[in-house]
Amino acid sequence: xxxxxxxxxxxxxxxxxxxxxxxxxxxxxxxxxxxxxxxxxxxxxxxxxxxxxxxxxxxxxxxxxxxxxxxxxxxxxxxxxxxxxxxxxxxxxxxxxxxxxxxxxxxxxxxxxxxxxxxxxxxxxxxxxxxxxxxxxxxxxxxxxxxxxxxxxxxxxxxxxxxxxxxxxxxxxxxxxxxxxxxxxxxxxxxxxxxxxxxxxxxxxxxxxxxxxxxxxxxxxxxxxxxxxxxxxxxxxxxxxxxxxxxxxxxxxxxxxxxxxxxxxxxxxxxxxxxxxxxxxxxxxxxxxxxxxxxxxxxxxxxxxxxxxxxxxxxxxxxxxxxxxxxxxxxxxxxxxxxxxxxxxxxxxxxxxxxxxxxxxxxxxxxxxxxxxxxxxxxxxxxxxxxxxxxxxxxxxxxxxxxxxxxxxxxxxxxxxxxxxxxxxxxxxxxxxxxxxxxxxxxxxxxxxxxxxxxxxxxxxxxxxxxxxxxxxxxxxxxxxxxxxxxxxxxxxxx
Amino acid sequence: xxxxxxxxxxxxxxxxxxxxxxxxxxxxxxxxxxxxxxxxxxxxxxxxxxxxxxxxxxxxxxxxxxxxxxxxxxxxxxxxxxxxxxxxxxxxxxxxxxxxxxxxxxxxxxxxxxxxxxxxxxxxxxxxxxxxxxxxxxxxxxxxxxxxxxxxxxxxxxxxxxxxxxxxxxxxxxxxxxxxxxxxxxxxxxxxxxxxxxxxxxxxxxxxxxxxxxxxxxxxxxxxxxxxxxxxxxxxxxxxxxxxxxxxxxxxxxxxxxxxxxxxxxxxxxxxxxxxxxxxxxxxxxxxxxxxxxxxxxxxxxxxxxxxxxxxxxxxxxxxxxxxxxxxxxxxxxxxxxxxxxxxxxxxxxxxxxxxxxxxxxxxxxxxxxxxxxxxxxxxxxxxxxxxx
Numbered sequence: 001x002x003x004x005x006x007x008x009x010x011x012x013x014x015x016x017x018x019x020x021x022x023x024x025x026x027x028x029x030x031x032x033x034x035x036x037x038x039x040x041x042x043x044x045x046x047x048x049x050x051x052x053x054x055x056x057x058x059x060x061x062x063x064x065x066x067x068x069x070x071x072x073x074x075x076x077x078x079x080x081x082x083x084x085x086x087x088x089x090x091x092x093x094x095x096x097x098x099x100x101x102x103x104x105x106x107x108x109x110x111x112x113x114x115x116x117x118x119x120x121x122x123x124x125x126x127x128x129x130x131x132x133x134x135x136x137x138x139x140x141x142x143x144x145x146x147x148x149x150x151x152x153x154x155x156x157x158x159x160x161x162x163x164x165x166x167x168x169x170x171x172x173x174x175x176x177x178x179x180x181x182x183x184x185x186x187x188x189x190x191x192x193x194x195x196x197x198x199x200x201x202x203x204x205x206x207x208x209x210x211x212x213x214x215x216x217x218x219x220x221x222x223x224x225x226x227x228x229x230x231x232x233x234x235x236x237x238x239x240x241x242x243x244x245x246x247x248x249x250x251x252x253x254x255x256x257x258x259x260x261x262x263x264x265x266x267x268x269x270x271x272x273x274x275x276x277x278x279x280x281x282x283x284x285x286x287x288x289x290x291x292x293x294x295x296x297x298x299x300x301x302x303x304x305x306x307x308x309x310x311x312x313x314x315x316x317x318x319x320x321x322x323x324x325x326x327x328x329x330x331x332x333x334x335x336x337x338x339x340x341x342x343x344x345x346x347x348x349x350x351x352x353x354x355x356x357x358x359x360x361x362x363x364x365x366x367x368x369x370x371x372x373x374x375x376x377x378x379x380x381x382x383x384x385x386x387x388x389x390x391x392x393x394x395x396x397x398x399x400x401x402x403x404x405x406x407x408x409x410x411x412x413x414x415x416x417x418x419x420x421x422x423x424x425x426x427x428x429x430x431x432x433x434x435x436x437x438x439x440x441x442x443x444x445x446x447x448x449x450x451x452x453x454x455x456x457x458x459x460x461x462x463x464x465x466x467x468x469x470x471x472x473x474x475x476x477x478x479x480x481x482x483x484x485x486x487x488x489x490x491x492x493x494x495x
Numbered sequence: 496x497x498x499x500x501x502x503x504x505x506x507x508x509x510x511x512x513x514x515x516x517x518x519x520x521x522x523x524x525x526x527x528x529x530x531x532x533x534x535x536x537x538x539x540x541x542x543x544x545x546x547x548x549x550x551x552x553x554x555x556x557x558x559x560x561x562x563x564x565x566x567x568x569x570x571x572x573x574x575x576x577x578x579x580x581x582x583x584x585x586x587x588x589x590x591x592x593x594x595x596x597x598x599x600x601x602x603x604x605x606x607x608x609x610x611x612x613x614x615x616x617x618x619x620x621x622x623x624x625x626x627x628x629x630x631x632x633x634x635x636x637x638x639x640x641x642x643x644x645x646x647x648x649x650x651x652x653x654x655x656x657x658x659x660x661x662x663x664x665x666x667x668x669x670x671x672x673x674x675x676x677x678x679x680x681x682x683x684x685x686x687x688x689x690x691x692x693x694x695x696x697x698x699x700x701x702x703x704x705x706x707x708x709x710x711x712x713x714x715x716x717x718x719x720x721x722x723x724x725x726x727x728x729x730x731x732x733x734x735x736x737x738x739x740x741x742x743x744x745x746x747x748x749x750x751x752x753x754x755x756x757x758x759x760x761x762x763x764x765x766x767x768x769x770x771x772x773x774x775x776x777x778x779x780x781x782x783x784x785x786x787x788x789x790x791x792x793x794x795x796x797x798x799x800x801x802x803x804x805x806x807x808x809x810x811x812x813x814x815x816x817x818x819x820x821x822x823x824x825x826x827x828x829x830x831x832x833x834x835x836x837x838x839x840x841x842x843x844x845x846x847x848x849x850x851x852x853x854x855x856x857x858x859x860x861x862x863x864x865x866x867x868x869x870x871x872x873x874x875x876x877x878x879x880x881x882x883x884x
Binding site for chain 1: 559561563583612619625641645648650659710743747748818840841857858862866
């Protein structure tokens with residue numbers, strides 16, 4: 001993975017930069033020593049590591065604004081960071097840049113039940129929001145698997161998902177507003193507590209912008225009322241096709257489950273060996289279907305789902321009879337990643353989305369490619385919305401295996417795009433999929449996106465090296481000329 | 496406003512749209528982008544020519560089992576609603592058509608609805624138009640044909656330009672193809688009606704209903720003078736709560752809600768088509784069709800919705816649990832804007848003379864101008880529509 005060439009002159013100015021930051025953020029808020037920088041070398045995509053020039057941990061919006069304004073005035077790059085759980089390298093530091101950590105913004109500022117929202121600082125963890133309102137019967141819906149650790153500010157940057165997206169949406173569908181500091185230090189408020197705001201939907205474009213547009217210093221999230229009941233079903237099948245057809249039948253019956261997960265046999269076997277959830281290890285595919293709502297609804301719909309699964313020849317069919325059993329059904333799925341970690345020294349998690357009807361074809365191709373690369377693969381899958389998580393098994397100590405895993409991963413994502421899907425459903429582009437953006441977007445498409453970047457950050461100092469395969473200087477972008485809207489190969493489908 | 500017939504171009508492909516916009520940009524001319532023309536009067540404009548999207552009205556791909564539909568922007572909402580209803584599905588954001596409210600001849604299109612980010616009563620539960628706008632092909636003010644987003648329901652690849660286009664009122668790019676998310680239509684619906692509540696008590700009742708685990712998918716209040724107008728022609732204020740879904744679930748939630756609101760008086764029930772008709776008239780603001788006074792769309796935090804009519808003289812219709820207030824008022828515009836702002840919201844003038852959109856200030860205005868320039872540096876598209884540049 002190539003990062004922008006570090007600027008030696010900036011690295012040479014490290015002492016001066018650290019001193020300047022210390023003036024702006026007094027006390028313990030600036031880390032410059034090499035031992036203190038080690039924890040910031042990577043994020044959840046730990047195959048990539050770099051040591052930042054310095055880390056600054058501001059406590060107030062005024063400090064964030066002052067740090068960004070100083071960095072802009074001095075041409076210093078900034079990488080924003082929440083908890084550092086990104087799976088795409090969104091918070092990977094730069095050797096010639098400063099990491100701006102938002103961990104000290106950890107307060108829930110207001111819970112407003114009358115407007116069903118909470119105003120929180122960006123360093124609050126995803127789960128802490130739900131925990132704060134749980135006793136009153138509310139919760140915050142998006143639940144990325146890292147929710148114990150990941151912060152809401154990071155969730156905004158990545159537009160994080162989770163297993164309940166199909167029914168409840170991603171982060172972007174659960175936000176009402178935010179406060180954002182631009183690279184120049186200006187503070188803007190986007191949205192509020194109402195359902196829409198005046199002007200362009202800048203909140204919508206900031207969400208999922210991967211830390212390239214601004215630094216979020218406050219977030220207003222929607223709170224939902226907790227469903228009265230939740231019930232999970234475990235459905236085993238002797239083919240991926242039968243499981244996929246059942247998913248389609250459930251949706252065709254008008255049922256949108258709260259969660260609908262699929263695992264293939266290698267994932268089932270690994271999870272069962274790890275947590276003993278009672279999964280049928282002989283099944284080729286396992287579905288976990290969660291229904292929520294009033295008891296009457298869960299009772300009716302679980303019978304409908306059971307009938308549909310039986311019609312497709314389900315070999316296992318269990319419905320949770322208690323909350324403990326529901327959690328047990330989920331335990332294997334939630335432990336799928338560490339479970340795979342037990343059977344392979346390393347694994348690499350992919351994140352493409354495909355039209356669901358393409359599932360059997362895509363899984364067959366993935367199995368074939370695994371053979372070609374000589375690597376194992378286990379598949380977990382947000383079946384309801386077509387978001388695939390193939391886990392490629394490799395051993396970084398074996399020469400060439402990391403490179404093979406990366407090449408295999410890239411081939412999987414290209415396949416996702418080729419069948420009408422996308423590169424990333426919820427993990428973000430980051431550095432990981434940056435160089436694959438051309439598979440989905442033309443130069444013209446990417447230039448249009450980059451002009452948005454230039455509107456927010458004209459000197460390209462915020463999180464450079466992420467998302468865009470090539471970051472053009474903003475002045476150069478203005479000169480990109482397209483004659484009468486013509487692009488190369490206009491008839492080539494790009495989705 | 497230009498006469499539609501005189502200077503209208505009707506492109507038949509995205510490439511033709513790109514050519515028209517590129518030519519206008521090169522020649523220093525401006526263009527008004529029109530779908531069905533229903534919302535032309537919102538935001539005054541003076542453009543040199545008109546681009547009608549009427550000929551780009553095909554459904555490109557509809558895969559009910561994938562919950563996505565791709566169409567050209569000129570397809571009418573009416574045609575789309577018919578198509579998806581035949582598959583047991585719906586446009587989840589329940590878009591209002593507003594043709595009659597705005598005294599327009601044309602028919603609302605999908606493109607215009609997305610460009611205005613218009614959502615109906617179900618917005619409180621299902622989300623807005625922008626939440627279901629998954630992907631696009633569009634021609635920017637530079638005359639460039641671009642794609643953004645995707646054709647699947649879950650995608651975070653690249654910037655979410657569909658969100659940016661939703662509610663941009665055609666000032667950044669001309670949509671030439673859009674992909675939206677569908678959902679299964681509910682099997683049953685039921686509306687509980689409460690009578691005679693004043694605005695404040697109605698606001699509190701709606702909040703309580705929305706905070707109960709009842710999945711309320713519509714919460715509206717018509718004060719007595721509004722309810723007295725056609726089509727309801729009622730004698731008392733009406734507060735309405737809608738429940739949708741599978742029959743057993745709706746029945747259970749209705750029971751729960753009636754219990755939770757027992758201090759609001761006896762609830763009357765509307766089923767099936769009666770419930771549908773009621774919400775259609777709320778969605779289309781039918782009570783205010785015939786009144787010539789200026790009509791404001793007020794967006795505020797829902798819990799303070801009832802205060803809008805308290806601070807501005809006029810007649811109100813509350814939707815979205817109080818978060819959306821349609822307000823007939825002859826109060827001068829600055830007063831209406833200030834009142835909404837004081838409550839943490841903003842207003843748009845839907846019917847009446849003068850600027851329609853809320854003026855922005857400070858760094859947000861500057862950022863907005865830079866975003867506009869990123870897509871349309873020469874100001875070709877819908878010039879002046881949002882006010883300012």
